[in-house]
Amino acid sequence: MSSVREAAFELFREHGMTTIFGNPGSTELPMLAEFPDDFRYVLGLQEAVAVGMADGFAQASGRTTHVNLHTAPGVGNGMGGIFNAQANHTPLLVTAGQQVRAHITMQANLTNRDATRVVHPFVKWSFEPPRAQDVPHALARAIHTASLAPKGPAFVSLPMDDWTEEAEAESGHLLERVAETRMGPDAAAIESLAQRLAAAGSPVLVAGPDIDASGAWNDAVALAERQTLPVFASPATGGGRLGFPEGHPLFQGVLPPAIGPVSETLKGRDLILVVGSSVFPYYPYIPGPLLPEGASLVAITNDPDEAARAPMGDVILADPKLALLALLDEVGEANRAEPDPLPEPTAGDETDPLSATVVHNTLAQVFPDDGIVVLESPSSTLSLRNQLRISRPGSYYFGAGGGLGFGLAAAIGVQLAQPDRPVVCVLGEGSAQYAITGLWTAAAYEVPVTFLVLRNEEYSILKWFANIEEVQGAPGLDLPALEVAKVAAAYGVSSSAVSGRDELHAGLEAAIGSGRPQLIEVPVAPGMALF
Ligand SMILES: Cc1ncc(C[n+]2csc(CCOP(=O)(O)OP(=O)(O)O)c2C)c(N)n1
Numbered sequence: 001m002s003s004v005r006e007a008a009f010e011l012f013r014e015h016g017m018t019t020i021f022g023n024p025g026s027t028e029l030p031m032l033a034e035f036p037d038d039f040r041y042v043l044g045l046q047e048a049v050a051v052g053m054a055d056g057f058a059q060a061s062g063r064t065t066h067v068n069l070h071t072a073p074g075v076g077n078g079m080g081g082i083f084n085a086q087a088n089h090t091p092l093l094v095t096a097g098q099q100v101r102a103h104i105t106m107q108a109n110l111t112n113r114d115a116t117r118v119v120h121p122f123v124k125w126s127f128e129p130p131r132a133q134d135v136p137h138a139l140a141r142a143i144h145t146a147s148l149a150p151k152g153p154a155f156v157s158l159p160m161d162d163w164t165e166e167a168e169a170e171s172g173h174l175l176e177r178v179a180e181t182r183m184g185p186d187a188a189a190i191e192s193l194a195q196r197l198a199a200a201g202s203p204v205l206v207a208g209p210d211i212d213a214s215g216a217w218n219d220a221v222a223l224a225e226r227q228t229l230p231v232f233a234s235p236a237t238g239g240g241r242l243g244f245p246e247g248h249p250l251f252q253g254v255l256p257p258a259i260g261p262v263s264e265t266l267k268g269r270d271l272i273l274v275v276g277s278s279v280f281p282y283y284p285y286i287p288g289p290l291l292p293e294g295a296s297l298v299a300i301t302n303d304p305d306e307a308a309r310a311p312m313g314d315v316i317l318a319d320p321k322l323a324l325l326a327l328l329d330e331v332g333e334a335n336r337a338e339p340d341p342l343p344e345p346t347a348g349d350e351t352d353p354l355s356a357t358v359v360h361n362t363l364a365q366v367f368p369d370d371g372i373v374v375l376e377s378p379s380s381t382l383s384l385r386n387q388l389r390i391s392r393p394g395s396y397y398f399g400a401g402g403g404l405g406f407g408l409a410a411a412i413g414v415q416l417a418q419p420d421r422p423v424v425c426v427l428g429e430g431s432a433q434y435a436i437t438g439l440w441t442a443a444a445y446e447v448p449v450t451f452l453v454l455r456n457e458e459y460s461i462l463k464w465f466a467n468i469e470e471v472q473g474a475p476g477l478d479l480p481a482l483e484v485a486k487v488a489a490a491y492g493v494s495s496s497a498v499s500g501r502d503e504l505h506a507g508l509e510a511a512i513g514s515g516r517p518q519l520i521e522v523p524v525a526p527g528m529a530l531f
Helices: 004-014 047-061 071-088 132-147 169-176 187-199 209-213 217-227 259-265 304-309 320-330 356-366 378-388 406-417 429-435 438-444 460-468 484-490 501-511
Strands: 019-022 040-043 065-069 092-098 153-159 203-207 231-233 251-254 271-275 296-301 314-317 372-376 396-398 423-428 450-455 494-497 518-523
Touching: 004 132, 004 169, 019 047, 040 047, 040 438, 047 065, 047 071, 047 092, 047 396, 047 406, 047 429, 047 438, 065 071, 071 092, 071 153, 071 406, 092 132, 132 153, 132 169, 187 271, 187 296, 187 314, 187 320, 203 217, 209 217, 209 320, 217 320, 251 378, 271 320, 296 304, 296 320, 304 314, 356 378, 356 423, 356 450, 356 501, 372 378, 372 406, 378 423, 378 460, 396 406, 406 423, 406 429, 406 438, 423 429, 429 450, 450 484, 450 501, 484 494, 484 518, 501 518
Parallel strands: 019 040, 019 065, 065 092, 092 153, 203 231, 203 271, 231 251, 271 296, 296 314, 372 396, 372 423, 423 450, 450 518, 494 518
Antiparallel strands: none
């Protein structure tokens, strides 16, 4: 007979979930006892970091990933990350220790009261098993729930005295269950979409993050090329991944994230095909028509909630890859004029301090073909996209939820999942603070991420928002003397503060692919960098 712990770890093993991220407390120690040799525990010094690392790891490995938190306060600290994981469609098993069962009713110290309610809006399922014997089944159910479309976090609260109990004799069946999770599209809906495409004079494709997540990168390219579709990326605000190569001649840029500007950008199009994105992750609120005159919209998503909440357009609910493959079976070559490609990126003059545009242009010069960017530099998101024009799948991660702290932490998880690809994490100096303790994990586990920190001494994007919102005199938007390179050194990450293009170039060249974590801080001029 095996114990609940043995049965649970056998289950994790069966699902390939042998890397566990976490921050332990007394209530988690019984789970971690006799930790098996074939498992790896990655310690985050704060739960926001543990969740962010697990998010990056799950996305970059394509596997549901386990993050273990310390009862109520640990879950509380991790909530921003759980929110981000939901927005990113990241499959996470989130577990938290709970008091001994005999202690829960009297609410002894550290009891996670209402454990299942706390995380509720941000997870697909939350549960505390009624009996110790149910723990393996509850974990299996959470793993499947997290892995089903739309992928997302699922939560299980685990009383600390359950682990040494005897497991259910029948729990072996849990190990054998295989869930094929992709759902195909309605054939008639695809046929009708193919007819609409054939009849359209000026259709356009909007490529969203779930194209990459579903492995449909090449299928999106094939569709765009066969139909000569100009392609826009879905708005950067909600685009946690890229859905189309940004150096491709059909690529027309990133859609703006506000209602009026989206329809302005798509003016003249008669059919807007959105794949793998919500319609749309708008922000800020700039009203206007939802669609340009004469246009209709069809969205393909595997998320019923995205399907339901769109304010306009038709929808086909299906896995993006299966839907694109079905569409490719139906559509032929179209005889349409090719759009003008985007102009080549230019950087402008070197200034003191550098513009963020010159920083990203310099990064583009040294960026390896197989490099991965994890981005959280709010005022220069669009500049990085434009300068790097990333054109390989699985090469860009961004916190679609907008909760800062994703970037630094996720980069570590991405690098652990993709040890053979160089990861560059581009951060604003403000954003870096939300997961700054992750630098310790990078150093302690020798995770060779290159952290590039843009230091503009302020929350630049918030000053831009203040302008749009017509807010004057808001406090708390300046960040004088925030020495990120010095902080990194204290956590054990070798770091340098550089200035000017040449120093930056040399620093990046030496850091990327060096095989160890390094942080480069560069002063930049404040303000939005769009190109
Ligand atoms: C958890 C969380 N807290 C606060 C914010 C609000 N916020 C959005 S952008 C931003 C400023 C980021 O500053 P920095 O990283 O220096 O980038 P910059 O705007 O200067 O490019 C803040 C505080 C947020 N998005 N998430």
